[in-house]
Each structure stands twice: as structure tokens, then as C-alpha cells.
Amino acid sequence: MVRLAHVTKVYRRGKEEVHALKCADLAIRQGEFVTVVGPSGSGKSTLLLTIGGMLHPTQGTVEVGGTDVYALSGRARAKFRAERIGFVFQMFHLLPYLTVLGNVLLPGLIAARKSQRQEALSLLEHFGLGDRTRHKPSELSTGQRQRAAMVRALMSHPALLLADEPTGNLDPENARVIMDYFGEFHQNGGTIVLVSHERLAGEYADRVATIEDGRVRE
Amino acid sequence: MSALPLILQEIWHRKLDFLLGLLAVTITVALFVALLTMSGASDRETKRLMRDMGFNLLIVPKDTDMEDFWARDFAQEEMPEDYVHRLAGSGDIHADHYVAILQKKIEWRGRQILLTGWLPEVPSARRTREKSFMGLGVPPGRACVGYELARGLNIQRGDEIELHGKSLLVDAVLAEAGSKDDIRLYTHLHDAQEILNKPGKINMIRALGCLCGQGGRLWSIRPQIAEVLPDTRVTEFRSIAVARAETRRMVERQAVLILSTVAIACVIWVAVLSLLNVWERRQEIGILRALGAGSGKIAVLFLGRAVSVGLGGAVLGFIIGTGLALHFGPTIFKVTAAAIKPVYALMAQSLVAAPLVALLASLLPTVVAVTQDPAVTIMEE
Numbered sequence: 001m002v003r004l005a006h007v008t009k010v011y012r013r014g015k016e017e018v019h020a021l022k023c024a025d026l027a028i029r030q031g032e033f034v035t036v037v038g039p040s041g042s043g044k045s046t047l048l049l050t051i052g053g054m055l056h057p058t059q060g061t062v063e064v065g066g067t068d069v070y071a072l073s074g075r076a077r078a079k080f081r082a083e084r085i086g087f088v089f090q091m092f093h094l095l096p097y098l099t100v101l102g103n104v105l106l107p108g109l110i111a112a113r114k115s116q117r118q119e120a121l122s123l124l125e126h127f128g129l130g131d132r133t134r135h136k137p138s139e140l141s142t143g144q145r146q147r148a149a150m151v152r153a154l155m156s157h158p159a160l161l162l163a164d165e166p167t168g169n170l171d172p173e174n175a176r177v178i179m180d181y182f183g184e185f186h187q188n189g190g191t192i193v194l195v196s197h198e199r200l201a202g203e204y205a206d207r208v209a210t211i212e213d214g215r216v217r218e
Numbered sequence: 219m220s221a222l223p224l225i226l227q228e229i230w231h232r233k234l235d236f237l238l239g240l241l242a243v244t245i246t247v248a249l250f251v252a253l254l255t256m257s258g259a260s261d262r263e264t265k266r267l268m269r270d271m272g273f274n275l276l277i278v279p280k281d282t283d284m285e286d287f288w289a290r291d292f293a294q295e296e297m298p299e300d301y302v303h304r305l306a307g308s309g310d311i312h313a314d315h316y317v318a319i320l321q322k323k324i325e326w327r328g329r330q331i332l333l334t335g336w337l338p339e340v341p342s343a344r345r346t347r348e349k350s351f352m353g354l355g356v357p358p359g360r361a362c363v364g365y366e367l368a369r370g371l372n373i374q375r376g377d378e379i380e381l382h383g384k385s386l387l388v389d390a391v392l393a394e395a396g397s398k399d400d401i402r403l404y405t406h407l408h409d410a411q412e413i414l415n416k417p418g419k420i421n422m423i424r425a426l427g428c429l430c431g432q433g434g435r436l437w438s439i440r441p442q443i444a445e446v447l448p449d450t451r452v453t454e455f456r457s458i459a460v461a462r463a464e465t466r467r468m469v470e471r472q473a474v475l476i477l478s479t480v481a482i483a484c485v486i487w488v489a490v491l492s493l494l495n496v497w498e499r500r501q502e503i504g505i506l507r508a509l510g511a512g513s514g515k516i517a518v519l520f521l522g523r524a525v526s527v528g529l530g531g532a533v534l535g536f537i538i539g540t541g542l543a544l545h546f547g548p549t550i551f552k553v554t555a556a557a558i559k560p561v562y563a564l565m566a567q568s569l570v571a572a573p574l575v576a577l578l579a580s581l582l583p584t585v586v587a588v589t590q591d592p593a594v595t596i597m598e599e
């Protein structure tokens with residue numbers, strides 16, 4: 001499902017160079033739940049965004065579902081993301097000016113899909129947000145925010161869910177709730193790549209890889 | 219995707235930013251609309267005035283030293299009386315009244331007086347207007363005496379006076395004018411010619427309510443008169459129309475300066491606000507990208523906001539600008555209040571120009587933000 005071959009990512013700031021990924025190789029099968037664990041600054045977010053077609057690698061190729069992601073044009077890659085990939089971030093990244101329902105409907109709006117209102121409402125209900133649909137993100141608890149972000153990620157029925165420290169800002173209780181939803185997505189056949197600096201996050205995974213100083217190890 | 223609800227919700231969320239941008243555009247549009255409305259009204263009214271009143275011209279012999287003329291109140295040089303008939307007979311130039319004048323300052327009974335020989339107006343080709351002119355039709359053998367002159371020399375109506383051998387019956391003593399008219403002695407032109415021993419001579423022509431065949435353009439009258447009377451020079455008397463045209467030109471010149479400064483400041487203002495807005499929302503660009511939005515869609519969201527600012531500012535600016543014009547126009551441009559009317563064409567122009575300018579001001583920050591690596595913004599916490 002996901003195949004990274006010799007992926008290198010170098011950030012350049014003026015003359016300074018940061019090698020965030022150093023010849024990373026990673027293969028993930030369809031339906032697999034892989035957690036990548038590593039310390040802060042090891043390149044986890046970089047890895048995830050590279051897989052998600054958001055960050056052009058300096059070298060190497062990234063394949064998702066058999067498609068060479070960075071061989072696509074920017075436009076085609078955006079469409080690819082809209083149809084195949086769901087993102088969940090540590091900071092939720094909900095748009096502050098939209099209601100929960102508005103945020104959840106946003107991917108459909110971007111992809112110009114026909115109204116997913118009913119589906120969105122029932123999914124929000126399922127995530128325990130049935131009575132929060134008209135609220136702004138700022139009016140939600142952090143756990144609720146992450147659940148809303150997760151509903152948003154699921155609205156496009158992605159084959160691949162990419163999660164960057166999804167429980168990083170949550171208390172253990174809320175973290176468990178979120179992880180249960182990931183487990184559910186996985187149970188239904190979804191592929192997940194989750195990165196975290198906590199070893200514990202590996203609990204739900206089929207497989208745990210580690211990343212250290214830009215190098216991925218199984 | 220239909221971006222409008224998103225744009226509107228973002229605007230609602232960041233009301234203050236939006237209002238500041240709106241303010242900038244509104245001020246600029248209001249100033250432009252106000253000035254153009256007022257100056258358009260002034261222009262129209264001036265044209266109407268010119269059509270109705272025409273120009274008041276003073277025609278003197280070509281060699282007249284104008285400095286000397288104004289100092290002495292008469293031209294030393296003379297021209298044939300026939301000139302006034304030529305002018306009146308010209309098909310190209312029309313005037314309500316032509317007056318042939320021979321005027322000199324002379325010594326009389328130990329005083330300086332202004333002797334003005336006045337040929338009752340020559341009928342011109344255009345005689346549609348009623349005789350409103352204060353024209354003093356002094357018949358031959360009669361005189362009208364200025365107030366001071368009459369008082370100083372104790373002259374009364376009906377008196378017989380003698381002027382350089384010519385005796386005249388005083389037809390009227392004029393009311394106090396508070397001007398040179400108070401030491402003036404009006405006679406018929408031919409009497410003055412006899413008194414001054416200048417038969418068939420005049421030294422100025424006044425043409426009142428003068429229009430040229432091409433529709434009353436200030437600058438085309440002079441050459442036309444020069445064609446009919448080559449050895450004369452033409453001066454315009456300050457008419458209301460001319461004074462108004464000058465007011466307009468002066469106000470406009472200052473306004474253009476102020477307006478361009480304000481407009482530039484507002485464009486910078488809008489650009490800075492847009493830059494701040496894009497900066498504040500740079501993470502949103504990353505999010506939208508993660509959700510599958512391409513650069514085009516993201517640009518539509520951001521530029522759509524700028525266009526909304528422009529449209530809102532255009533509407534408000536038009537209303538406020540028109541209000542300002544209606545309120546202050548009569549004072550600033552010295553036109554009658556009724557002359558100023560809303561110019562709806564300006565509304566249409568504002569609706570095109572303001573969003574366009576706002577769009578251009580926002581274009582650079584948006585393009586920079588959109589082309590930036592989205593992952594970088596999304597990783598920033």
C-alpha cells in the first residue's frame with residue numbers, strides 16, 4: 001500500500017541544511033496498522049507528510065496504492081489526497097471559522113462531492129459529537145476537537161489514514177477513545193500510519209517501526 | 219467547490235480585519251465618487267451657464283498696452299467704429315449685445331472725468347433674449363452724469379451742460395455706484411467723437427453674452443474674433459462661468475494630489491491587511507492542502523475575500539461619496555445644490571475597480587503563501 005524507497009529530505013534554510021530523512025525505506029501492506037516511534041526531531045512529521053504527498057522529498061520515490069505520488073502534477077496530487085488519504089494531526093487543525101459540521105463537510109466541498117450531510121451527522125453521532133455539530137472548534141474540548149478532526153479525515157473514505165501524534169494533546173482517557181476509533185478504522189480494513197514519540201502508541205499496531213535521526217528501522 | 223460560504227464564514231470570524239479593509243476601500247471609493255460627482259456637476263453647470271450667458275468680452279485695438287489701459291481706463295489706440303458692425307454681421311460669432319465705446323479721461327471744470335461715448339447696442343444676428351442689459355441708451359444730445367460728478371459740480375437732471383464746446387441736456391443723474399461710474403459722463407458715441415474730435419473712432423467694443431458658432435468654447439472664441447477683426451485683442455471679463463471653471467480646475471488639481479496619496483495609502487493598507495490575513499491563515503493553507511485542495515481553490519478562497527472587501531467598499535463608498543458630494547458639493551465647487559445628482563455610472567465603475575484593486579493588492583501575499591511548501595506551515599505549531 002505504501003512504499004518508500006531511499007527517501008531523503010533535506011530542509012534548507014539559507015546555507016544551513018537539515019537532513020530530516022536519510023535514505024528512508026518503508027513498506028506497508030494494505031490493511032496494516034503501522035506505528036512509527038521516535039524521539040522529537042527524528043523526522044516523524046517529515047516522514048508522514050512525505051507519505052501524504054504534502055512534502056516533496058529531496059530524493060527517492062514514494063508510492064501509495066501503486067501510484068508514484070510525486071510523479072503526479074500538483075493538481076493531480078491534490079485530487080489524489082482528497083480521494084485516498086486522510087490526515088489527523090496533533091493540533092487537530094480544524095478551521096476556526098467553521099462549525100464542527102462545516103469542518104467535517106469541508107473535504108467533500110473541496111472534492112465537489114454531493115452533499116454528505118446525513119453521513120456526516122451520523123458519523124459525528126457515532127463519535128459522540130451529535131450535540132456539537134453547530135459549535136465552533138474553540139467551543140470544544142480537546143478530545144472533542146480530535147474526534148471532529150478524525151471524522152473529517154474519514155469523510156472521504158480514505159484507504160490510508162496518516163496520523164501525526166493524534167493523542168499528543170489528549171489526556172489518557174481521551175487518548176484511549178481516539179485510539180479505539182483508529183482500531184475500528186483498522187478493523188474495517190483501513191491502512192494506518194501513525195507516528196508518535198511514545199512507545200505506548202504501538203499498542204494498537206500490527207507493527208512498530210522506529211525512526212531515529214532520519215533513519216527508519218523495523 | 220462553492221467557495222462563497224467559506225469566504226463569508228471566514229469574514230464573519232475575522233470581522234475586525236474585514237472591517238479595517240472595508241474602511242480603506244470605502245474611504246478611497248467615497249473620495250473618488252465624491253470628487254467625480256461634484257466636478258461632473260460643476261462641469262455640467264458651467265456648460266449650462268456658458269450656454270445661457272456666454273462670455274463677456276472686451277475688444278480693444280491690437281496695439282493697446284493693457285497695463286496702460288487698466289491704469290488709464292481707456293485705450294490710447296483707436297479703431298474704426300465700423301468694427302462693431304463687422305462683428306455683428308459675422309455669422310460665426312453671436313452675442314446678445316455689442317456696444318461700441320469711445321472712452322477717454324478728460325479734464326472738465328477742473329476735474330478728471332471719464333467721458334464714455336456709448337453707441338446703443340448694435341442689433342446682432344441673435345436677438346432671442348429680452349433686453350436685460352443695463353445698457354444705457356443715451357440719445358444724441360443727451361448725457362447721463364455719474365453720482366459724484368453731479369454732486370461735486372451740482373448738476374441736476376434737466377440741466378444744460380457744456381463739454382468742450384458741445385452742449386448736452388442732462389438726461390439723468392446716476393445713483394451712487396461706488397465705482398468709476400460715479401465720475402463718468404455718458405454720452406452718445408457720436409457726441410463723444412465730436413467732443414474728442416475723433417470722428418468715426420472708437421477705442422473699445424464690449425460684447426456681452428458672446429458665443430461662437432461651435433457651441434461656446436472659451437478657447438475658440440478668441441481665434442474666431444481674431445479672424446473677423448485681425449487687429450484687435452480680446453480679453454474675457456470674469457464671468458460666473460469662467461470663475462466656476464477656474465474653481466473647478468483648482469479644486470480638481472488639489473484633489474488629484476490628495477486623492478492619489480489617499481489611494482496609494484489605501485492600496486498599501488489593503489495589501490498589508492491582506493498580508494496579515496494570509497500570514498494568520500498560513501496554517502489553513504496547509505490544512506486545505508491536506509484535505510485535497512489545489513493551489514487554485516486555495517487562491518480562490520483568499521482572493522475571494524479581497525474581492526468581497528472591494529465589493530463591500532465599492533457599495534459603501536459610493537453611498538458615502540455621493541452623500542458627501544450632495545452635502546459639500548455646493549460649498550466646494552460653488553454650484554447650485556440641485557446640480558449635484560448621484561452618478562450611477564460611478565457605482566458600476568467602483569464595483570469593477572475596487573475589487574480589482576483589492577485583488578491586485580492581495581495577489582502577491584496570496585501567491586507567496588500558496589506556493590509555499592504547505593508542509594512547512596502545517597508543522598508550525
Ligand SMILES: Nc1ncnc2c1ncn2[C@@H]1O[C@H](COP(=O)(O)OP(=O)(O)OP(=O)(O)O)[C@@H](O)[C@H]1O
Pocket residue numbers: 011012013018019020038039040041042043044045046047197594597
Ligand atoms: N521547515 C523546516 N526547516 C528546517 N528544518 C526543519 C523544518 N521542519 C523540520 N525541520 C527539522 O527537521 C528535523 C525533523 O523534523 P520533524 O518535524 O519531522 O521531527 P519530528 O520527529 O516530527 O519531531 P516532533 O516529535 O518534535 O514533532 C528536525 O531536526 C527539525 O528541526
Ligand SMILES: [Mg+2]
Pocket residue numbers: 044045046164
Ligand atoms: Mg512532529
